[in-house]
Amino acid sequence: MLLNQFLILSAVLFSIGVYGVLTRRNGVMVLMSIELILNSVNINLVAFAAFREAIPGEVFALFVIAVAAAEVGVGLAMVLLLYRNRRNIDLAEIDSMKG
Amino acid sequence: MIQILAASLSPLPSIPLGITQEGNWFLQNAWLIPLIPALSFIGILFFGKRLPRGGAELGVAALLIVFLLSICTGFAWMDHRDNFHGEEISQVLTTGEHGEHGEHGEHGEHGEHGEHGEPSLAVVNTTTWFITGGVEFSVGTLVDGPAVMMLFVVTLVSLLVHIYSTDYVAGDRRYTHFFAFLSLFSASMLLLVISENTLQLLVSWELVGLCSFALIGHWWEEKENSNAALKAFLTNRVGDMGLLIGVTILFFASGKMIPDSFGSFSIATTNALASSGLLPHTTLLIAACCLMAAVMSKSGQFFLHTWLPDAMAGPTPVSALIHAATMVVAGVFMIARLYGVFFEGFSIGGSSINLMALVGGFTTLVGACLAFVQRDIKKVLAYSTISQLGYMVMALGVGAWTAAMFHLFTHAFFKACLFLGSGSVAHSVHSFDMKSDMGGLRKVMPHTFRTFIIGSIALAGLPPFAGFWSKDEILVGTGGWGIMGGTGGNGSYTFMLVMGMITAALTAAYMTRCVYLTFFGEFRGHGDPHESGPRITVPLWILAVLAIFAGFLNLPKGFQLVPESLQERFGHYVEPVAGYFPKISHATPSWSLAIISTIVVVTGIAVAWNYYFVKVEKASKESGQSLTELPDGLTTRLVIARMGHTLLVNKYYLDHLYTGIITRAVKEPIAELAYRSNQEILDRTVDTFGRTAVKVGQFNYNKIDQTVVDGFVNASGRISSDSGEELRKIQSGKVQSYAAILFAAATILAGLLIVIV
Numbered sequence: 001m002l003l004n005q006f007l008i009l010s011a012v013l014f015s016i017g018v019y020g021v022l023t024r025r026n027g028v029m030v031l032m033s034i035e036l037i038l039n040s041v042n043i044n045l046v047a048f049a050a051f052r053e054a055i056p057g058e059v060f061a062l063f064v065i066a067v068a069a070a071e072v073g074v075g076l077a078m079v080l081l082l083y084r085n086r087r088n089i090d091l092a093e094i095d096s097m098k099g
Numbered sequence: 100m101i102q103i104l105a106a107s108l109s110p111l112p113s114i115p116l117g118i119t120q121e122g123n124w125f126l127q128n129a130w131l132i133p134l135i136p137a138l139s140f141i142g143i144l145f146f147g148k149r150l151p152r153g154g155a156e157l158g159v160a161a162l163l164i165v166f167l168l169s170i171c172t173g174f175a176w177m178d179h180r181d182n183f184h185g186e187e188i189s190q191v192l193t194t195g196e197h198g199e200h201g202e203h204g205e206h207g208e209h210g211e212h213g214e215h216g217e218p219s220l221a222v223v224n225t226t227t228w229f230i231t232g233g234v235e236f237s238v239g240t241l242v243d244g245p246a247v248m249m250l251f252v253v254t255l256v257s258l259l260v261h262i263y264s265t266d267y268v269a270g271d272r273r274y275t276h277f278f279a280f281l282s283l284f285s286a287s288m289l290l291l292v293i294s295e296n297t298l299q300l301l302v303s304w305e306l307v308g309l310c311s312f313a314l315i316g317h318w319w320e321e322k323e324n325s326n327a328a329l330k331a332f333l334t335n336r337v338g339d340m341g342l343l344i345g346v347t348i349l350f351f352a353s354g355k356m357i358p359d360s361f362g363s364f365s366i367a368t369t370n371a372l373a374s375s376g377l378l379p380h381t382t383l384l385i386a387a388c389c390l391m392a393a394v395m396s397k398s399g400q401f402f403l404h405t406w407l408p409d410a411m412a413g414p415t416p417v418s419a420l421i422h423a424a425t426m427v428v429a430g431v432f433m434i435a436r437l438y439g440v441f442f443e444g445f446s447i448g449g450s451s452i453n454l455m456a457l458v459g460g461f462t463t464l465v466g467a468c469l470a471f472v473q474r475d476i477k478k479v480l481a482y483s484t485i486s487q488l489g490y491m492v493m494a495l496g497v498g499a500w501t502a503a504m505f506h507l508f509t510h511a512f513f514k515a516c517l518f519l520g521s522g523s524v525a526h527s528v529h530s531f532d533m534k535s536d537m538g539g540l541r542k543v544m545p546h547t548f549r550t551f552i553i554g555s556i557a558l559a560g561l562p563p564f565a566g567f568w569s570k571d572e573i574l575v576g577t578g579g580w581g582i583m584g585g586t587g588g589n590g591s592y593t594f595m596l597v598m599g600m601i602t603a604a605l606t607a608a609y610m611t612r613c614v615y616l617t618f619f620g621e622f623r624g625h626g627d628p629h630e631s632g633p634r635i636t637v638p639l640w641i642l643a644v645l646a647i648f649a650g651f652l653n654l655p656k657g658f659q660l661v662p663e664s665l666q667e668r669f670g671h672y673v674e675p676v677a678g679y680f681p682k683i684s685h686a687t688p689s690w691s692l693a694i695i696s697t698i699v700v701v702t703g704i705a706v707a708w709n710y711y712f713v714k715v716e717k718a719s720k721e722s723g724q725s726l727t728e729l730p731d732g733l734t735t736r737l738v739i740a741r742m743g744h745t746l747l748v749n750k751y752y753l754d755h756l757y758t759g760i761i762t763r764a765v766k767e768p769i770a771e772l773a774y775r776s777n778q779e780i781l782d783r784t785v786d787t788f789g790r791t792a793v794k795v796g797q798f799n800y801n802k803i804d805q806t807v808v809d810g811f812v813n814a815s816g817r818i819s820s821d822s823g824e825e826l827r828k829i830q831s832g833k834v835q836s837y838a839a840i841l842f843a844a845a846t847i848l849a850g851l852l853i854v855i856v
Contacts, residue, residue: 021842091834092835
């Protein structure tokens with residue numbers, strides 16, 4: 001019962017994140033949506049760790065947080081550079097890699 | 100027979116190692132001595148350039164501290180040697196098949212153990228380095244007579260060389276780097292002399308080799324110098340292999356004796372096992388031969404000596420420190436350290452010839468002859484070093500252990516003095532060439548001249564200078580002539596005695612030549628030579644004083660010159676009387692040998708004096724120009740003399756042998772064989788293959804290739820090009836469409852996973 005609620009929360013959060021990543025055109029919003037996805041994973045990990053009384057899940061969540069911080073750092077730097085070069089952070093317009 | 104059987108079946112008794120763990124603070128903490136220069140090395144490397152004197156002050160200070168520590172350790176050892184009655188450590192042995200054990204029962208009897216009275220227990224201190232595969236590797240210190248003696252010699256010479264260098268290499272572009280390596284060298288050499296186990300010995304052995312490489316190539320911008328450094332390093336590698344193999348053999352050999360152990364690197368254990376005759380003789384012989392190779396390369400023994408003269412490419416203080424006084428005696432010290440192995444392996448006791456004595460004797464002659472034909476003052480001294488190292492090895496080979504150590508001790512002082520003196524001369528005339536740039540320097544460089552003369556006389560071995568006492572002891576140690584009643588050494592090495600005598604005459608003669616060419620006659624160089632500063636002359640005088648007086652430390656017994664309490668002090672404190680040292684016999688000094696050797700030396704000097712100081716001097720006055728050799732000397736008149744001269748100038752063609760013949764002999768047959776097999780076997784096979792392949796190929800081309808393969812290839816090309824055209828559309832360059840595909844794929848996969856599982 002306890003576990004279910006957390007899993008539902010995490011699933012909802014995950015879906016919102018995916019929706020954000022796919023539809024938002026603002027780069028910063030996409031990054032924030034990715035954070036949502038990662039945090040939904042964290043909730044999952046911590047929930048299972050609490051449920052099974054196993055420490056590794058929590059440790060793993062900590063790692064995810066650290067990696068997420070690094071990832072956001074890189075992502076924001078990229079967004080910043082994009083803004084400097086194009087005065088615009090609309091992801092739909094960045095398609096110079098079109099095949 | 101029954102007794103032998105019983106001995107081989109019952110558990111063997113434990114054997115005393117002659118070591119203890121108790122002792123004075125200085126003896127316990129000898130590890131500080133290599134540590135301080137090592138720290139100074141790091142300090143100079145990182146902060147040297149920022150210090151006001153470029154790091155030199157750090158090196159000098161470190162060496163001064165270590166020198167004082169060594170002196171304290173020396174006094175602590177003297178007290179320990181006379182007054183220590185602590186607990187001795189023994190090695191428990193396992194039972195095993197020791198067929199030889201029976202005959203070794205009598206081995207201990209022909210030693211004169213009682214001569215020195217109380218045994219001297221070495222102070223050993225170890226700690227675990229690492230454990231792997233069930234073998235514990237330890238590091239530690241073994242402080243005993245030879246170690247303490249070497250500590251004193253190394254720190255003193257190194258300190259003086261440091262002080263000297265502050266003037267000699269002043270203004271050099273790598274001044275700081277130079278002092279850093281001097282410190283590292285001192286650290287490694289000090290580590291070597293207090294090594295507790297053979298592995299530690301090996302490590303520090305390689306370290307001194309490395310420092311030698313770095314310092315010979317100090318001025319590496321010139322190709323010649325970096326070549327010399329490489330030659331020294333590579334020649335030493337040859338011997339290092341021997342050391343590695345020898346150490347490994349000894350490790351496993353001793354492991355067979357000790358219960359629950361693969362082996363032991365401990366020097367004390369190995370030596371004690373070897374000296375008590377428990378290790379098989381053949382094993383010891385092989386190990387000793389391997390170790391001998393290491394000695395031959397490191398200590399410049401014939402025929403691996405060729406690197407040493409080339410090593411003179413380094414700065415002179417380095418030559419004095421490394422290639423005369425300390426590093427090159429590492430080989431000699433290693434024999435002295437593992438003397439049990441060598442003594443039993445080469446059966447030194449009671450023999451009349453063995454590999455070590457032969458190599459040493461030969462080296463001493465070869466080196467002395469080569470010293471005659473050198474123009475470069477440092478090369479004269481380099482060959483002289485080879486010759487004197489040969490003396491030491493020969494002494495160890497005939498069982499005169501104390502004599503060898505004593506010669507090492509005195510030689511360090513007078514050879515360092517000579518080398519530093521030659522550096523002082525070269526500093527002032529800006530050249531090392533005696534024939535074209537020196538001469539007549541005695542008036543302008545009085546301090547250098549006097550110290551050089553003292554060093555030369557000590558090297559030639561005239562009484563009462565230091566060299567006389569140590570050289571004479573070696574000659575006595577050979578066992579005498581064998582006709583007028585021997586001196587009672589370890590065997591009858593009359594052959595070695597003859598070699599030693601000839602070398603004594605040669606040494607005296609080539610030093611007279613060297614002194615004449617450098618300091619007498621007219622000045623042949625350019626510029627205005629001047630005496631060097633106090634930082635050069637003071638170390639020279641300290642070494643010169645030691646070159647005069649060091650010999651009195653080991654006055655022979657039975658001469659009634661001095662009270663008995665002052666006789667053989669050096670031997671008493673330095674020579675171990677302990678389980679880890681073989682029971683060697685000591686020769687009785689004899690007046691006859693001392694007198695004969697002195698006469699031989701005087702003859703050598705007289706002949707050279709007659710040639711240079713009388714004949715050449717006269718000829719140069721008559722011709723009105725400064726001469727270095729007689730215009731119609733022996734070499735121009737006698738074919739044999741000329742041939743000999745050519746042979747010597749070409750260094751016995753050894754370098755030609757190594758690069759021209761041996762290297763080519765290895766290289767060319769391999770190349771030839773490779774070429775032949777290439778032509779005959781490979782090419783023919785390839786040809787046949789080729790011809791067959793052409794036929795098969797033509798068939799292929801017509802029937803298979805054109806229709807089947809080409810069709811397939813063309814079709815696949817067309818397919819990939821078409822599909823690429825289609826897939827291109829997916830790559831929109833828009834991140835979000837990629838993300839959509841990713842998530843869609845993930846969803847499908849997740850769905851599949853649920854369906855399947």
